[in-house]
Amino acid sequence: MQKLTAKTTLKNIIKQKGGAEVLMENNVPCLSCPMAHVEIDKLEIGMVCKMYGLNLDKILKELNSIK
Numbered sequence: 001m002q003k004l005t006a007k008t009t010l011k012n013i014i015k016q017k018g019g020a021e022v023l024m025e026n027n028v029p030c031l032s033c034p035m036a037h038v039e040i041d042k043l044e045i046g047m048v049c050k051m052y053g054l055n056l057d058k059i060l061k062e063l064n065s066i067k
Contacts, residue, residue, distance in 0.1 A: 009045075010028075017066065029052060
């Protein structure tokens with residue numbers, strides 16, 4: 001598995017086993033937003049974290065530790 005970064009799209013994260021769960025546990029609102037589903041292949045996790053004041057480093061650490 002390739003290391004996930006701030007540039008990784010939400011689409012690629014949710015394809016990863018356990019990725020959607022990590023996003024939900026960290027209150028990433030895009031998973032339930034109807035508009036996000038239209039742009040999910042363009043939304044980068046770094047941009048989303050910046051928009052919503054989420055801890056990008058914590059989320060990436062959790063995502064990259066999934067086995």
